[in-house]
Amino acid sequence: MLEYITLPQGQLPPVAPYSHAVRAGEFLFVTGQLSEVPETGEMALGAIAAQTRRVMENLRLVLEHAGTGFDKVVMVRIFLTDFRDYDVANQVYASYFEPGRLPCRTTVGVLGLAGQGNVEIDLIVYCGE
Secondary structure, eight states, X not given: OEEEEOOOTXXXXXXXXXXXXXXXXXXXXXXXXXXXXXXXXXXXXXXXXXXXXXXXXXXXXXXXXTTOOGGGEEEEEEEESOGGGHHXXXXXXXXXXXXXXXXXXXXEEOSOOGGGOSXXXXXXXXXXX
């Protein structure tokens, strides 16, 4: 059974036709998040550390709404528009996970992202016991 999850009205308003997450059995697939201000949907551009932190906090909103957290994340994909930002983005990203319990990960360099952001992150989460 599939469950389509969208945050309550006014939180991270989708900029395209998508759900914030889809639960498929014991897995939760979380749509890639950008550095959007949750209340307005406007992009918070600026330093890569601030953008990455905003992305991770947006992901936290979706995870908490779905009843889970970063401790259940099994796979992450990070999209960066500039690989010179790799080290800084890694430092912020790593602060959301417990050392020794890091999920699998792929990082991809891209030419552009929606909203002109510089980092986008999506997740796969295991929600079983």
